[in-house]
Amino acid sequence: MDKTATVLSSLLFLFTFLTTTSLSKDLCNQDDKNTLLKIKESLNNPYHLASWHPETDCCSWYCLECGDATVNHRVTSLTIFSGQISGQIPPEVGDLPYLETLVFRKLTNLTGQIQPTIAKLKNLKYLRLSWTNLTGPIPDFISQLKKLEFLELSFNDLSGSIPSSLSTLPNIMALELSRNKLTGSIPESFGSFPGAVPDLRLSHNQLSGPIPKSLGNLDFNRIDLSRNKLEGDASMLFGANKTSWSIDLSRNMFQFDLSKVELPKTLGVLDLNHNGITGNIPVQWTETPLQFFNVSYNRLCGHIPTGGKLQSFDSYSYSHNKCLCGAPFDNCK
Structure with a gap:
């Protein structure tokens, strides 16, 4: 073999060695890997987590993401979704200190x-x-997660009252607690979030009592309080100077006069059906870009204003009121 061939052979060997070494390098932190293997064991080693093998790099495992070199490739995301998994949330999840995202979703056999x-x-x-x-219950300790931006606990069997301490989360952008068995009132403290006003979804629970007046000081982009047992005046949630996009108060026991309620010029979704709301529909409502609208099953009366989007909705959106008239109903006499 001549000198050139020898050099080429040596370079090829070196390239192969370096490539193989690089590809086989385990980026995953060993403490994180040990924790993840304990989580897998706690969940009875489900097939959903078959890729979680101790001989492979955990940063390549299904349901996981690792951060970059700035956090030494620590595990930053654990998302377990729609698997055949039973048992309780493993306590070891608390031993992943760099975790930014934690999701257990559509796991109907996850209990506790x-x-x-x-x-x-x-x-x-x-x-x-x-x-x-x-x-x-919804645990009070969630308020200790000061970096939390999104909290969803919907479609569970959680019970008890909503912790007022959730309003102390400084970075929260969305609170989604719908479809549980929550009782009691909406905390008064929810009128004073320290940061941006979060989207608030509390629908399909058993919440009762009046809405705290302090909520009127906030400009919710989306608020959904539907299908509860809430009562009293909810008019403080509205206002021409607000920038709300969606307000759903349907299927409660609210009673207030609609006549002087001004809608945000940004409102696209308004659902007030199945309450005890009285008065008439203000002319100002023709100025809003409504895409969904329902005021059925209330005690409204008077002429439905013409113009804007109000005539684009069929009679169902206005049905079962005391004496509404005008399109889409018969003309007023």
Whole structure:
């Protein structure tokens, strides 16, 4: 073999060695890997987590994401979704200190209460525990997660009252607590979130009592209080100077006069059906870009204003009121 061939052979060997070494390098932090293997064991080693093998790099495992070199490739996201998984949330989830996203979703055999060790996840920004069979209360310790931006606990069997401490979360952008068995009133403290006003979804629960007047000081982009047992005046949620996009108060027991209620010029969704609301529909409502609208099953009366989007909705949107008239109904006499 001549000198040129020898050099080429050596370079090829070196390239192959370096490539193989690079590809086989385990980026995953060993502590994180050990924790993840414990989580898998706690969930009875489900097939959904078959890729979680101790001989492979955990940063390549299904349901996981690792951060870049700035956080030494620590596990930053754990998302377990729609698998055949039973048991409770493993307590070991609290031992992933760099976790920013934690999701257990559409796992109907996931039971028990919300795991207390989640309070250790000080970097958590996104917590989604939904479409499971979690029970017990919404724990107060969630308020310790000061970086939390999104909280969804919907479609569970959670009970008890809503912790007022959730309003102390400084970075929260969305609170989704719908479709549980929550009782009691909406906390007064929900009128004073320290940061931006979050989207608030509390529908399909058993909440009761009046809405705190302090909520009138906030400009919600989306608020959904539908299908509860709330009562009294909800007119403080409206206002021509607000920028709300969606307001759903349907299927409660609200009673207030609609006549002087001004809608935000930005409102696209308004649902007030099945309440005890009185008065007439203001002319100002013709100025809003409504895409969905329903005021049926109330006690409204008077002429439906013409113009804008109000005539684009069929009679069902206005049905079962005391004495509404004008299109889409018969002309007023």
